[in-house]
Amino acid sequence: MLNLVLFGPPGAGKGTQSAKLIEKYNLVHISTGDLFRMHIKEDTELGKRVKQILADGLLVPDSVTIDMLEEEVKKNPQANGFIFDGFPRTVAQAEALDVFLTKNGEKINGVVQLDVTEEEIKNRIAERKKISGRADDDEDKLLKRIDEYFSKTIHVLPYYEKQGKVASVNGIGEIDNIFNGICAAIDAVK
Template sequence: MLNFVLFGPPGAGKGTQSEKLIEKYQLIHISTGDLFRSHIKNQTALGQKVSALIAEGQLVPDGITIDMLEEEVNKSPNAKGFIFDGFPRTIPQAIALDEFLEQKGTSISAVIALDVDQEELKKRVAQRQKESGRVDDQADKIQKRIEEYFTKIIHVLPYYEEQNKLTKINGIGSIEGIFDELCAVVDQY
């Protein structure tokens, strides 16, 4: 089973590249952001909690995120593999994901980090907000999310680097060029 974590700050291109990887490798994409937005849209109890946290620019607690992710993985017992987008965001989440996958007889194959500088991220997210109208792309909220990534979330990378599972890819360039680099990593597995 191929299991990848696609890592990067908001606006790095994870969603765009995930779509291309899904199509090529028949993997299932699990985006915690998409899961959160779905719960918010459907106004579930979880969605209401998540909405309040996101409105404040805070991370959703590990327990809620992990339970939701496990539920999503369990919906696809015959999957060829998964792309985890936006998860894990903390070392405890990374450990919980490893333990969960181990119970299922699999593991993370690789972690691919898209490197994009903060100025480029701001431009991309501003453009995305114009096109999609995503409420979580408002300037003040997105700046807080970008800062959260560079001050907290990025510290998960050494966890995977110690396992020799981390590959960094320059996330600035053509969509196809970046995709080719991602495929070169995936094709090793």
Template sequence: MLNLVLFGPPGAGKGTQSSRLIEKYGLVHISTGDLFRAHIANQTSLGKKVSSLIAEGELVPDSITISMLEEEIEKNPSAKGFVFDGFPRTVPQAEELDRFLESKKTSIKGVVALDVDQEELSKRIAERQKISGRVDDGADKLKKRIEEYFNKTIHVLPYYEAQNKLSKVNGIGEIDSVTKDLCAVIDGFALID
């Protein structure tokens, strides 16, 4: 199974690149952001709780996130693999994901971090806000999400680096060029058994 974690701060292009990877490799995309937004849109009790946390720029507790993630994996028993987008955000989440995948007799093959500087992130998010109107892209909330990434989430990378599963790709440039670089890295992961 080709299980990948696509890593990067808000606005790095994870959603755009995930859709291309799904098409090329036949993977199932699991975006915690999409899961949260679906629960919020459906006004589930979980969605209401998640909504108030996201509105404050807070991270959703691990127990909620992991339950939702496991449910999505269980829904796709014949998947060739998964692209995890926006998860894990902490080392305990990474450890829990490893345990869960191991119970399914699989593992993370590789982690790709999209490198994008803060100036570029701000430009991209401002543009995305105009187009999508996402409430989590407001200036104050965005600032908090980017700080959260650079202060907390980025510390997950050494966890995967210690397992020799981490690669970095320059996320600035033409979308097709970034995709080509990502695929070169992923093709290398696919050869590992």
């Protein structure tokens, strides 16, 4: 089984690249952001709890996120592997993911960090907002999410670097060139 973490700030291209990776490696994509948006849209109890937290541009508590993620993994017992997008965002989440996967005889094979400048991120999200109309792409919320990434989430990388699992890929350029860089990093850990 191939389990990957796709790592990068909001707007780095994780969703775009995940779609291509799913097709090439036949993986199941688990985006915590997509899951939260689905729960909000369906007005579930989780959706109601998460809606205000996301509206404020903050991170959902680890326990809620981890429970939701484990539920998604269990829904796909025949998967060839998973792409974790937007998770883990804290060291505690990374540790919990390792414990969960180990209990199931699995592990994170690699972490691909998409390296993108803050200016590029802002430009991409401005374009994405025109197309998708996502509420979390509001400029004030975006700045909070970028700040959360660089003040909190970025600290997850050393956790995986100590395990020798991080590959940094330039996330600026043509989509296919970025994809080829990601595939080279993945093929090195398969």
